[in-house]
Amino acid sequence: MAEMLTIYNENEQPIGIKEREKVHLDGDWHETFHCWMFRKEGETIHLLLQQRADHKKDFPSLFDITAAGHVEAGEDVLLAGVREIDEEVGLTVVPGDLIPQGYYKEELKEGVLVDREICRIYLLPWTNDKTFTIGEEVKDIVSVPLEDMEGLMDLPRSVKGFSILNGEEKEVNRKNLVPHEKGYERYVFQAIRECVAKL
Template sequence: MTEWLQVFDHRGNPLDVKERTEVHFEGDWHETFQCWLYEMDADGQLYLFFQKRAADKAEFPSLYDISAAGHIEAGENIMQAGMREIDEELGISLWKEDLKSIGTYKEVLISDTLKDRELCRVYLSPYSAEKAFSLGKEVEDLVRVEINGFKQVLGGAKGSIEASSVIDNQKVRVGFRDFVPHDQAYYEFVIQAILEEVEKL
């Protein structure tokens, strides 16, 4: 099915509606919804949740990425897109009140197959163990990673850290190259917002 996206200029002003493949080929700015799940356990350890992209994904197959994310299609509002993506990828339902907006992050990802310029509408949501995840076909796993360890991997102080599957409790070691290559500043933006959020608890 053809996916149509609203494209924007670099200031965020809407322009045309284009087909997704064309948007990624030409490098047009477009909107995405991104939701990061996080958790503070009983010992005060803070965790970030990553989905493992399916091996047959066209871009960044088998790499760890944002908990749930996807394009905001032309005519959709952010919440409509967000609820759809969370349900499709993780198989859970969240309410608008479960999501905390932390703003828009402009990110550029260039690879051999695409020029991806995104206006990322980024949200946080606290993880609930009561939710029964049912992963969609585009997602191979959902894991949690301790935030301080992840920061050390980003900074090069550690080569790898433990990731624990929410689905089957299996543990794996993951390193820098196992994650989608978002800007380091993007990851820092998300982590700082989570730290500020948990300080309110």
């Protein structure tokens, strides 16, 4: 059965329901859930990136948000988030675990794909006692220092991360990251720094 999404106008008012495939072809605004997980090691903040499975239709094998997905028509954002986190990385969380960071409207174009998202952003601190069990959509979970990720916004270089699952070293650069607007990245990175400062 096709995944149905609520579509919105420029003012974020709901204007109907449409199949996901058509939403991306027509460039309709729709809601997504984004959960960025992080950990602190000494004074260093590490961002956890999901590496998408090789068979994914969009952006196979690239690094992206720790857990994210579409909010289906009629679905509560937080419940959608809890579902996505469980499906993708196998963590059981409750809505109260997620730290809301507002939203960011992002527009991405890739081939015929026109992805206009109202990104509902949440943060989740991660500790070693939480064990990831990745689903079929995910290949790996990789930890990268936040400062290095910030550096990638402006410099064409590679940074090193390591797999949370097996300790293997991974190289991260702009070419193997799912593309996001720099404004979105700055919004998220600043939110993480402010969140850590309050913990």
